[in-house]
């Protein structure tokens with residue numbers, strides 16, 4: 001979502017006649033899009049402030065902060081930034097820049113300056129009603145607002161006409177899309193409609209909330225042509241006590257039943273997840289339950305974060321009683337479990353032919369992802385396949401990467 005926000009900010013700036021530079025040392029204006037969950041992300045901004053102050057001592061530099069900025073962050077950071085604005089007010093940036101561009105444009109209407117020519121993020125909703133206790137989103141982006149379906153379809157259609165190969169539908173709680181719309185549109189209606197668009201492309205969607213994963217969605221997914229059998233299903237913790245304290249609205253049992261239902265209905269589905277270790281009050285026993293659920297589900301990839309208290313959120317009122325060392329230990333334990341699972345699972349893919357979208361290169365290698373989001377490394381050939389789907393034979397595997405040849 002931060003990337004998508006940045007694309008919209010870039011577009012407003014470009015319309016105002018400014019040019020983008022990838023080098024911070026050349027910039028006259030720098031903007032930071034702050035993270036919604038981890039305080040460590042906010043802390044990193046302070047490091048940047050120091051760098052910018054050094055630049056400012058030598059030449060003018062305008063600094064702007066947006067993204068998930070809580071009132072408490074704003075108070076502390078006001079003096080370091082020329083402007084702090086709420087991301088939903090991105091169109092008003094033009095007022096700050098004193099140009100004549102209409103500032104009544106709304107967030108969704110701003111046509112983003114896509115960062116890639118073959119991969120694009122398309123927000124379908126913004127804000128969230130869930131109030132997970134560790135998260136700033138409901139306070140910074142407000143309640144959930146779904147974007148009208150025809151607007152989304154038009155944006156996706158245009159991207160496909162321009163030969164975009166990978167589209168990611170974004171929302172803080174993507175699968176509750178439509179709950180606030182008056183016409184009963186659901187997320188399933190939306191993806192069915194997108195799937196009807198002809199072309200060679202694939203569509204992902206992030207992030208799902210387990211409580212909003214409907215049977216209808218699970219049943220429709222394997223019937224669609226452009227939606228890989230891939231679901232990101234944030235778990236956060238395997239302990240009911242911690243889940244309650246996080247205000248997640250599901251239990252370990254319910255999550256497991258849901259994962260089983262998905263596996264049963266969606267052939268060869270890849271399930272990825274988010275896990276937070278070291279949440280306040282997480283005992284060894286609670287952590288054990290997270291390990292247990294990891295083994296049981298066999299995630300294709302977990303994104304594991306060490307809890308860092310974000311002042312201004314409800315969880316920040318709880319004592320952050322797990323030491324840094326213990327969080328690190330738990331993080332390493334989960335990573336080791338995952339490494340073992342992936343080493344085992346990836347070996348089964350050796351010898352298979354998989355469709356891979358090549359998205360980057362480094363020295364003499366290309367990198368891309370399979371439909372179920374596994375990274376594949378390929379030796380470079382003379383023809384340039386970046387941005388193309390290629391058929392790859394998997395010849396070797398490691399825990400975090402597959403190796404193949406075109």
Ligand code: SF4
Nearest residue numbers: 128131132135137172
């Ligand atoms: S679902 Fe929870 S973690 Fe995700 S944006 Fe909403 S409040 Fe934050």
